[in-house]
Amino acid sequence: MVDFTLTDEQKALREMAHDFAAKEIRPVAWEYDRDGTWPEDVLRKAWELGLMNTHTPEEYGGPGASYLDGTLIEEELSWGCSGIATSISANGLASAPLALGGSEELKKRYLSMLTEDFKLASFCLTEPDAGSDVSGMRTTATRKGDKYVINGSKCFITNGGYADWYTVYAKTDKDAGHRGISCFLVPRDDTVSVDKKEDKMGQRASNTATITFNETEIPAGHLIGEENKGFKIAMMTLDRTRPGVAAMATGIARAAFEFATNYSKERVQFGVPIAMHQAIQFMIADMATKVHLSRLATWNSAVLLDQGRRNTIESSHAKRFAADAAMEVTTDAVQVYGGYGFIKDYPVEKLMRDAKIMQLYEGTSQIQRLVIARETLLPRRVDEPAAAVAAG
Numbered sequence: 001m002v003d004f005t006l007t008d009e010q011k012a013l014r015e016m017a018h019d020f021a022a023k024e025i026r027p028v029a030w031e032y033d034r035d036g037t038w039p040e041d042v043l044r045k046a047w048e049l050g051l052m053n054t055h056t057p058e059e060y061g062g063p064g065a066s067y068l069d070g071t072l073i074e075e076e077l078s079w080g081c082s083g084i085a086t087s088i089s090a091n092g093l094a095s096a097p098l099a100l101g102g103s104e105e106l107k108k109r110y111l112s113m114l115t116e117d118f119k120l121a122s123f124c125l126t127e128p129d130a131g132s133d134v135s136g137m138r139t140t141a142t143r144k145g146d147k148y149v150i151n152g153s154k155c156f157i158t159n160g161g162y163a164d165w166y167t168v169y170a171k172t173d174k175d176a177g178h179r180g181i182s183c184f185l186v187p188r189d190d191t192v193s194v195d196k197k198e199d200k201m202g203q204r205a206s207n208t209a210t211i212t213f214n215e216t217e218i219p220a221g222h223l224i225g226e227e228n229k230g231f232k233i234a235m236m237t238l239d240r241t242r243p244g245v246a247a248m249a250t251g252i253a254r255a256a257f258e259f260a261t262n263y264s265k266e267r268v269q270f271g272v273p274i275a276m277h278q279a280i281q282f283m284i285a286d287m288a289t290k291v292h293l294s295r296l297a298t299w300n301s302a303v304l305l306d307q308g309r310r311n312t313i314e315s316s317h318a319k320r321f322a323a324d325a326a327m328e329v330t331t332d333a334v335q336v337y338g339g340y341g342f343i344k345d346y347p348v349e350k351l352m353r354d355a356k357i358m359q360l361y362e363g364t365s366q367i368q369r370l371v372i373a374r375e376t377l378l379p380r381r382v383d384e385p386a387a388a389v390a391a392g
């Protein structure tokens with residue numbers, strides 16, 4: 001049976017996240033955006049309330065929330081500010097590969113570290129010359145006795161400047177393309193440097209840094225999953241986190257839709273509120289439809305994960321549709337505000353800037369279409385170990 005009714009617990013969770021967004025995020029969002037301030041105070045409060053590390057299983061101190069629960073939280077936080085929401089959710093992206101393929105010892109130590117204290121972790125996949133084309137990465141991990149030595153630079157790393165540990169993808173066989181990539185847990189030490197904090201168009205409250213590993217030594221037991229199987233772990237991770245990005249895009253679109261709707265009822269032109277003009281009504285109607293469908297696609301992609309099913313195509317549908325919808329809805333919201341929409345004193349120009357990253361990070365809208373086309377034209381069976389699906 002298809003039923004979109006949330007349980008009382010889910011409604012309460014959504015309300016709690018909304019309350020947090022309204023009281024702790026919205027009031028500072030525009031100021032943090034202007035100054036590019038990293039919102040440590042908000043993150044600490046989110047951590048205390050249990051809004052960080054939401055998918056971490058109870059045995060490692062987390063709430064073990066479902067993927068659907070996660071999307072409910074992420075939409076609300078992003079409604080407050082998607083830059084702050086990205087900072088809050090980055091631990092989830094970094095932890096997913098560990099939950100999927102890490103040894104029990106590694107999970108116990110590093111997942112628990114994030115729930116016992118306010119600590120951060122970052123996901124390090126992208127490199128200057130390897131964005132969409134993951135297999136083009138140049139970072140290497142060389143086995144030396146009972147250690148691996150990591151060398152290379154990763155860019156666009158969320159919370160990178162503040163992370164206590166990193167999940168790092170590196171080549172363990174340079175000539176084997178995607179079959180030569182492995183995934184590692186790398187604690188931060190003196191050999192890890194933060195080279196650059198990006199000055200961004202949007203999501204200015206989130207920290208985005210370049211991280212360099214310079215002869216960084218880690219124990220061999222910090223390998224996540226099997227050697228040369230890291231690419232699959234990366235793809236399985238993104239299947240699990242793209243619904244969260246779709247939820248964040250829905251939150252941005254919803255915020256823009258609400259601002260535009262309220263403004264259209266107040267702004268008078270030609271003697272009537274502009275909401276009385278059909279040209280505006282149709283824009284509002286299209287916004288409402290896009291927010292609604294973004295949420296449905298997001299929930300669908302999350303529920304499949306909760307059922308232990310592979311969601312690759314649904315995850316890409318949701319991420320692609322919600323990201324493009326957020327860009328369209330925020331652009332239309334600026335249009336509804338007219339010239340005022342272009343001015344920083346009004347809220348929607350920030351939302352339009354923030355929306356852009358939704359079409360870029362965790363796989364561009366073009367990469368999502370590539371995944372959808374491949375899954376449609378050449379559906380292939382991907383063997384995911386059942387245990388990994390459950391853990392994810």
Ligand code: CAA
Binds near residue numbers: 126179235312370
């Ligand atoms: N689950 C499991 N396995 C999968 C999979 C999935 N969803 N998708 C692919 N695979 C497997 C394939 O079955 C294949 O396996 P074999 O080795 O057994 O043949 C293997 O992986 C290679 O698959 P492809 O041939 O499809 O690989 P590709 O090189 O053509 O790349 C891609 C595919 C979709 C383009 C992929 O590289 C991709 O998703 N790129 C985008 C990367 C991305 O999203 N980066 C975002 C970084 S994170 C971020 O932005 C966050 C932040 O903090 C800012």
